[in-house]
Amino acid sequence: MDVLGHLASGFAAALTPGNLLMAFVGSLLGTLVGVLPGLGPTAAIAILFPLTSVLGPVPAIIMLSSIYYGAMYGGSTTAILLNIPGEVASVPTCLDGYPMAQQGRGGVALGIAAIGSFFAGTFGVVILTFFAPLLADQALRFGPPEYFGLMVLAFTVVVSLSGISLARGLAMAMLGYLLSLIGLGMATGEARFTFGFEPLMSGVDLIPLVVGLFAISEVFLGLEEARVTIATRITNVFPRWADLKQSMPAILRGTGIGFFLGLLPGCAPGVTVFLAYDAEKKLAREPERFGKGAIEGVAAPEAANNATSSAGFIPLLALGIPASAPLAILLGGLMVYGLQPGPLLFQKNAEFVWTIIASLYVGNAILLILNLPLVGMWVWLTRVPFGILGPAILLLSFVGAYSVRNSMFDVAVSLVFGFLGYVLRKCRWPLAPMLLAYILGPLLENNLIQSLSMSGGSPLIFVQRGLSLALIVAAVLLLFISLALIRYTSRRLRETTAEEMAL
Amino acid sequence: MNANRARPIDGKIVGALLVLLGIVALREGRRLYVLRETLVAGAVVGDDTFPMIVGAALLALGAYLVVAAAPPAARVELPSGATRAQMLAGAAVLVAYWVMVPWLGYTSSTAIVSVLLYRGMGGYRWPVAVLLGAVTTGVLYLFFRVWLLQPLPTGILGG
Amino acid sequence: MMPSRIATSLMILVLALSLVLSAAPARAEYPEKPVEIVVPFVPGGGTDLIARLVADYLGKKWRQPFLVVNKPGGGGVPGARAALKDARPDGYTVLMDIHTTSSMLIGAQKTPPLTLADRKYAARIVRDPMVFAVKADAPWKTFKEFSEWVKAHPDELIWSSVGPAGPSRYTAYDWMTQIGVDPTKTKMVITQGAADSMTKLAGGHVQLAIHSVAEANAMREGGKIKLLAVLSPSRLKALPEVPTAEEQGVMKGVRVQWWAAAAFPAATPDAIVKKWESALAEMAKDPQFLAGAQRINMNIDYLNAAETRAFVEKEVAGYTEMATGIGIRR
Structure with a gap:
């Protein structure tokens, strides 16, 4: 079957009432949590992840990706209306979005953000549709040495997730590794790092870990910041024709920048949004308008944000490399269902992959339809007091951590990591490298051990096979590119927010 | 409200912690190495390989942080006063929740804990907190127990 | 602040309501409340699929929800232990037991965490x-x-x-x-x-x-x-063109195969285990169930309680010998 045929059958599956409902509920929930002040996509997906674990694999992944898209969009709502970026990716949106809101053009800013996101998201998915299968054709050639090369490549992502200090990122990554080692070892079946404590034999499960680190800690951080809300009046969300004409080139450029850089594994939205914003400012006839409510300053980074998010699905699905923390959680979600992202996913679970790709189109459309008329409701939601939100998130986290394996031990794990996550985030130790290493660590280990079992112990196997050699060389190159991009982004971030924010 | 100012967790403290964990990992690796020799004779790598690598990396990183870590650029504000009390109360209620569930069962514990959280963290008056708690518990019960048929703990006391 | 009287009574109401909601209905014939089938592995695997098929069949037959509870990790041992040792032996918790949590585990260890004495088999359902x-x-x-x-x-x-x-x-x-x-x-x-x-x-x-x-x-x-x-002792109906190892003159005997059986904690009342045994025997002949099993490539091969026990005991002996030979028994 060709790409279009696959896509058609994917659409047929994605448009069944059940799956359509999941995409709808996911977009709604994702936007809802993303809109809540201070909660970004990572927190949104962490809070809602356990809810999806009771579903089957296809509806669950559809819902998770819709949550991801929805939260991304919801994040821009708080950035524009309240000047609170939920995640680094929304920082540039604040720069011109908030001034627009102050000028009473908040509705237009939200509208342009929705249209830009839709355009960029759909563009990204179209490319994904045609590009990913090319990679997937190589699938069966990927043996343990090639996967090992891929994991080394994925590891360069730790650099771009490290934020302010590489040493801190690496330290957190090593801790994540250590966590992943707990449980039964694959080669001897022997318990590792359990110290005779039986519940640890099953290892530390992903969901309790994520719920603790990102959801429970979020409540404590939110409590402390005493998050306040500002009332804003929203009148018209439909941009005028002139606004559209003015922002269309910016949307196109933002999409281009966001998408093509987003293809590099490890280039998170946090990086591309700044590049897109700066490009607009440099190209503008009157750059002094920027920072005072220029509509291009909202359109470009929002488009870049969504283009990068969509592009991120390509390395995620085709190679198993997540570019950002929410995608890392999504990767974990796939693995919970025994779906190992990578070249083989397209062969072994073609039906699944195409349903997901089709549902990304559907999700983007739903978001546009949902967001333009519902902006008023989202604005109202930004005023939900934290006194209700906090306890609700905690109660949901508790039952969520329990239901994954029906284990009270898992709940204890999520509480411990909730408290630990609070301290770590407070002291600016980046959590994303820890999560990434925790998820990818076992794959790196398995493939290393398998490769060396195949070669009888000779490490030459990694350079003798062309594909694995190419991947390792690519990893080294990417390491340098990431280092350069990271330097640029943290400088821009410091200039913009006058504080250090973890990427 | 007078905020406490404290140093963020110093790189040196974390460094020392990493060194400690590195030693633990290396010891575990050593134990697994001995086991592997007996269980999978002839293998070159095994369950001990990664603990060893991670252990060595932790040791190196920890040592680097202890020696070279720059003093933190920004100071971290620790919560104080009412906020701290709220946070500690929230944490305590969560721990109590965990202790309570195996005895009282999920539903009863949630009813109690949700009221306490809305009261303690949210700062709502008792009647409001009880109402919010009842609604939350009802929604969670309907969603997990009735709709999704999740086997939540019923508790020794039968709740 | 002291709680007001209204608040206290509301609180009592919430508590009472939650107790009523979760209280058991009046006594009746087994099963009178939902039964949990513990699968010590992840959803989607062979053990999980067959458990869901069994849950579906028994749920319709006995008009009670049969919940499949996945407790994965640790090679299945913690999950199996939770079902056999930690759960109340009242017949409302049953383990989907397979070779890796029973015969193979017992054969490979001198002091296994779970033994045959910890379980009462109702019947073997699948042999693969x-x-x-x-x-x-x-x-x-x-x-x-x-x-x-x-x-x-x-x-x-x-x-x-x-x-x-x-x-x-x-x-x-x-x-x-x-x-x-x-x-x-x-x-x-x-x-x-x-x-x-x-x-x-x-x-x-x-x-x-x-x-x-x-x-x-x-x-x-x-x-x-x-x-x-x-x-296998003879060619399979589903794979008639694949010869057995024995008929090609390469191997004798069958000491390893995949199987799944329903197991209860040792102290479970006999009447309940008997009831399961006969229900599973009926199930193994039910055309609708067999069609479902075929969809997931499961070879239904029923053994009654006594036969299952003898079968597992024989397997334990085989695994003990092989584990000693490989050098992994300790």
Whole structure:
């Protein structure tokens, strides 16, 4: 079957009432949590992840990706209306979005953000549709040495997730590794790092870990910041024709920048949004308008944000490399269902992959339809007091951590990591490298051990096979590119927010 | 409200912690190495390989942080006063929740804990907190127990 | 602030309501409340699929919800222990027991965490034999031919196993010792599971994979692999063209196969276990259930409680001997 045929059958599956409902509920929930002040996509997906674990694999992944898209969009709502970026990716949106809101053009800013996101998201998915299968054709050639090369490549992502200090990122990554080692070892079946404590034999499960680190800690951080809300009046969300004409080139450029850089594994939205914003400012006839409510300053980074998010699905699905923390959680979600992202996913679970790709189109459309008329409701939601939100998130986290394996031990794990996550985030130790290493660590280990079992112990196997050699060389190159991009982004971030924010 | 100012967790403290964990990992690796020799004779790598690598990396990183870590650029504000009390109360209620569930069962514990959280963290008056708690518990019960048929703990006391 | 009187009474109301909601209904015949079937593995695996099929059948028959509870991790041991030792022996918790949580576990350890004395079997439901699979375009035509090649070039054989002490390794050991090959000379690649192992076989990264029929069938139907032999006393109805290892004169006897049985904690009332035994016997003849089993490639092969126990005891003896031979028993 060709790409279009696959896509058609994917659409047929994605448009069944059940799956359509999941995409709808996911977009709604994702936007809802993303809109809540201070909660970004990572927190949104962490809070809602356990809810999806009771579903089957296809509806669950559809819902998770819709949550991801929805939260991304919801994040821009708080950035524009309240000047609170939920995640680094929304920082540039604040720069011109908030001034627009102050000028009473908040509705237009939200509208342009929705249209830009839709355009960029759909563009990204179209490319994904045609590009990913090319990679997937190589699938069966990927043996343990090639996967090992891929994991080394994925590891360069730790650099771009490290934020302010590489040493801190690496330290957190090593801790994540250590966590992943707990449980039964694959080669001897022997318990590792359990110290005779039986519940640890099953290892530390992903969901309790994520719920603790990102959801429970979020409540404590939110409590402390005493998050306040500002009332804003929203009148018209439909941009005028002139606004559209003015922002269309910016949307196109933002999409281009966001998408093509987003293809590099490890280039998170946090990086591309700044590049897109700066490009607009440099190209503008009157750059002094920027920072005072220029509509291009909202359109470009929002488009870049969504283009990068969509592009991120390509390395995620085709190679198993997540570019950002929410995608890392999504990767974990796939693995919970025994779906190992990578070249083989397209062969072994073609039906699944195409349903997901089709549902990304559907999700983007739903978001546009949902967001333009519902902006008023989202604005109202930004005023939900934290006194209700906090306890609700905690109660949901508790039952969520329990239901994954029906284990009270898992709940204890999520509480411990909730408290630990609070301290770590407070002291600016980046959590994303820890999560990434925790998820990818076992794959790196398995493939290393398998490769060396195949070669009888000779490490030459990694350079003798062309594909694995190419991947390792690519990893080294990417390491340098990431280092350069990271330097640029943290400088821009410091200039913009006058504080250090973890990427 | 007078905020406490404290140093963020110093790189040196974390460094020392990493060194400690590195030693633990290396010891575990050593134990697994001995086991592997007996269980999978002839293998070159095994369950001990990664603990060893991670252990060595932790040791190196920890040592680097202890020696070279720059003093933190920004100071971290620790919560104080009412906020701290709220946070500690929230944490305590969560721990109590965990202790309570195996005895009282999920539903009863949630009813109690949700009221306490809305009261303690949210700062709502008792009647409001009880109402919010009842609604939350009802929604969670309907969603997990009735709709999704999740086997939540019923508790020794039968709740 | 002191709680107001209204608040206190509301609180009592909430508590009372929650107690009523979760209280058990009046006494009746078993089962009078939802029954939990514990699967000590992840959702979607063979054990989980068969448990869901059983839950569906019994749920309709006895008009009570049968909940499949997944407690994965730790090689299935913590989950099995939770069902057999920690749960109340009232018949409302049942374990979907397979070889890795029973016979293989007991055979490989001198002091196993769970023994046969900890369980009461109701019935064996599934028996799924092992098959020897090679890549579809591999040069060997028969299992005999392949075994001759391995005998001549043991150090060239790269084969995939699932776990260090899983069924694949036992089968390989049994086969290699019977044809006179030193297993330590061959290269064993430990994979994470059947799916992982089958893909490595299809990609040509390993030459041999040994799995149960249900695990190997998708790749076979996809034309990526071929089956050289099935390890069973006679050919399977579902795979009439695949000869047994014994009829090709390579191996004698069957000491490893996948199976699943319903097991209760040892103190469970006999009446309940009996009721399950006869219900499962009926189930194994139900056409609708059999059709469902065929969809998930499960070979339904019922044994009653006594037969199941004898079968598992015989397996324990076999695994004890093989584990000692491989050198993994301790």
